[in-house]
Amino acid sequence: MEQNYDVVIIGTGVAGLYGALHLDKRLKVLIICKRDITLSNSSLAQGGVAAVTRPDYDDVRYHIEDTLIAGGHQNDLAAVTKLCEEGPKEVRHLMELGVDFDTDAEGKTHLTLEGGHSKPRILHHKDCTGREIVNKLILNVKKQENITIWEHSIVVGLEKRGDGFAIDALYDDEHHDNEHCFLAARYVMLCTGGIGRVYRYTTNSAIATGDGIALAYQMGARIKNLSFVQFHPTAFAGNVRERFLISESVRGEGAKLLNCHGQQFMTRYDPRGELAPRDVVSKGIMAEQKRVGSDKFYLDISYKDPKFIKERFPMIYAALLVEGYDLTKDPIPVYPCQHYLMGGIDVDLNSATTVDGLYACGECSHTGVHGANRLASNSLLEALVFSHAAANHINARSLTEPASYPDPAFPADRGRNRIPKGIRTEIRAIMQEADFVVPDPEKAAAGLARILEIRRMLLDGGFMMSHDYFEALSLATIACLILQDVSEKGDAAPGAR
Structure with a gap:
C-alpha cells in the first residue's frame, strides 16, 4: 500500500467526491469511506438541489433572502452570497458530468418548490436526487488515475505533525481484517457528514456518527454552533432507528399536513402553512400535539392524480408500500425526526479550518450558510460550492509549498x-x-x-x-x-x- 498522499479525503458523499474531481490531477489523492462508497447522507437526499437556473423569473437575490429568512438571519452573509452566486455554475457542471435532472413537457429542467423558497428552483431526479448525483460522481471519480479509494475503512487517528498529517485508519477488506494502516498526507479534507446517530431516531445513514467533527475537535480545530440541529417535520413515523424521510417536495407538490382529527393546522402557527421552513413546521407539530393531546400526525397527497404521484415520487411510493401504506390512497403517519446539522467544524470561504492544511466540507462543516435552520435543498449545493473552493485552495497551495510527509506511526x-x-x-x-x-x-x-x-x-x-x-x-x-x-x-x- 502507498503510505504518502498529497490529499486524503475522508468521506464519499457529494462533498468528498466533487472535491476530489477538482483537485489537480498531479496530486496523489486517497478517498477513505467507512462502508461502501455509495453509503452516505448525500445518497439519501430526496428533494433536490436549489439553484437559480431561470433568471427570467428568479434571481440570486431572492435565493439569498430566502436562505437568510430560513436561517433566522444567523447566517454568514458572505458565505450565503458565495453559495447562491456560484451554485448555478456547479449545477451546470453536474449536468456536464452526466447527472440527469428531470425535465418538463417542453424539455426544460423541471423546477419544484419546497418549504421556505419564494420561487420554484429545486432541480431534482424524481425523488432520489442525492443518489443520482452520488452515482454519477462515483463514475467520474473512478476514471481518475490519481485517485485511490478505500472502502470499509475508518479513520481512528488524525494528528497534525509538522507541515502534514499522520493518519491511523482501520482497513478491512478481503486481505485485511481491521488492520491499522498508518498514512501521511500534506492536506486533509474532512467530508464525514452528519451526527444523526447521536439521537434515538434519525433520517441519517448508519455511518453518521460525527467522526470528522470529533477528530477535528481532538486536534483543536474550532467547532461552532453544534446546537444548530435540524429536525425534519415529516419523517415516516415507524418504530425504527433510521426513519424514512417523506421529502419536503411532497409538501411542495401540495401534500396536506393533518392532525389526529384529520384537520390541517399549520396556518394556526404560521401563515405559510405546510410550506414554512422546517424548524417552524416541526415546532408547529409539537405545539399542536400539546393542544390536541396526541402525537398522531399525517401527510396526505392522495387527492392528487395517482399517476403523477407514482411518477414524481417512485422511491417514496415504493418504500411506503413495504410499510403497508399507499401514497396515492392513504394519509401517511409522520413525525419530526433528527435530520441535519447546521453547525460543525468552523471554516472560512475556502473551507479551511483553524488547523493549517485541514479542510472541512459538507454537513460536518460550519460555513455559516445555513444559520439556525437550513433552507430545503441548500445542503447539496453547499457541498458542491465549498468542496470546489477547498480543492481550488489546495491546488494553489500545492504549487508553492514543498511536499512534506511526517512519520505516520501511531502507538501499536x-x-x-x-x-x-x-x-x-x-x-x-x-x-x-x-x-x-x-x-x-x-x-x-x-x-x-x-x-x-x-x-x-x-x-x-x-x-x-x-x-x-x-x-x-x-x-x-x-x-x-x-x-x-x-x-x-x-x-x-x-x-x-
Whole structure:
C-alpha cells in the first residue's frame, strides 16, 4: 500500500467526491469511506438541489433572502452570497458530468418548490436526487488515475505533525481484517457528514456518527454552533432507528399536513402553512400535539392524480408500500425526526479550518450558510460550492509549498478492553430527551453531566481501538458539544422556549 498522499479525503458523499474531481490531477489523492462508497447522507437526499437556473423569473437575490429568512438571519452573509452566486455554475457542471435532472413537457429542467423558497428552483431526479448525483460522481471519480479509494475503512487517528498529517485508519477488506494502516498526507479534507446517530431516531445513514467533527475537535480545530440541529417535520413515523424521510417536495407538490382529527393546522402557527421552513413546521407539530393531546400526525397527497404521484415520487411510493401504506390512497403517519446539522467544524470561504492544511466540507462543516435552520435543498449545493473552493485552495497551495510527509506511526497497543454494551443506547436516550425540537434546559444539564462521565470513561478505560469504540467516542464527544452549546446559548439556541 502507498503510505504518502498529497490529499486524503475522508468521506464519499457529494462533498468528498466533487472535491476530489477538482483537485489537480498531479496530486496523489486517497478517498477513505467507512462502508461502501455509495453509503452516505448525500445518497439519501430526496428533494433536490436549489439553484437559480431561470433568471427570467428568479434571481440570486431572492435565493439569498430566502436562505437568510430560513436561517433566522444567523447566517454568514458572505458565505450565503458565495453559495447562491456560484451554485448555478456547479449545477451546470453536474449536468456536464452526466447527472440527469428531470425535465418538463417542453424539455426544460423541471423546477419544484419546497418549504421556505419564494420561487420554484429545486432541480431534482424524481425523488432520489442525492443518489443520482452520488452515482454519477462515483463514475467520474473512478476514471481518475490519481485517485485511490478505500472502502470499509475508518479513520481512528488524525494528528497534525509538522507541515502534514499522520493518519491511523482501520482497513478491512478481503486481505485485511481491521488492520491499522498508518498514512501521511500534506492536506486533509474532512467530508464525514452528519451526527444523526447521536439521537434515538434519525433520517441519517448508519455511518453518521460525527467522526470528522470529533477528530477535528481532538486536534483543536474550532467547532461552532453544534446546537444548530435540524429536525425534519415529516419523517415516516415507524418504530425504527433510521426513519424514512417523506421529502419536503411532497409538501411542495401540495401534500396536506393533518392532525389526529384529520384537520390541517399549520396556518394556526404560521401563515405559510405546510410550506414554512422546517424548524417552524416541526415546532408547529409539537405545539399542536400539546393542544390536541396526541402525537398522531399525517401527510396526505392522495387527492392528487395517482399517476403523477407514482411518477414524481417512485422511491417514496415504493418504500411506503413495504410499510403497508399507499401514497396515492392513504394519509401517511409522520413525525419530526433528527435530520441535519447546521453547525460543525468552523471554516472560512475556502473551507479551511483553524488547523493549517485541514479542510472541512459538507454537513460536518460550519460555513455559516445555513444559520439556525437550513433552507430545503441548500445542503447539496453547499457541498458542491465549498468542496470546489477547498480543492481550488489546495491546488494553489500545492504549487508553492514543498511536499512534506511526517512519520505516520501511531502507538501499536493502546488498550485491550472492549467497551461495555449499551453506551450508545444511553447517549441516544439522553439526547432524545434533552434536545428534541425544543431543548429542555434541565434535562440538557443533567444529560451533559452524565455524557461527560461516559466520555471520560471511554478516554481513560484502556479500551481497544476498534470500530465500535471509536464511534462510541465520537458520539459521546458530539453529544457533549451539543449540550454544552445549548447551555451556553440558552434562549438563543434554535428551538429554545
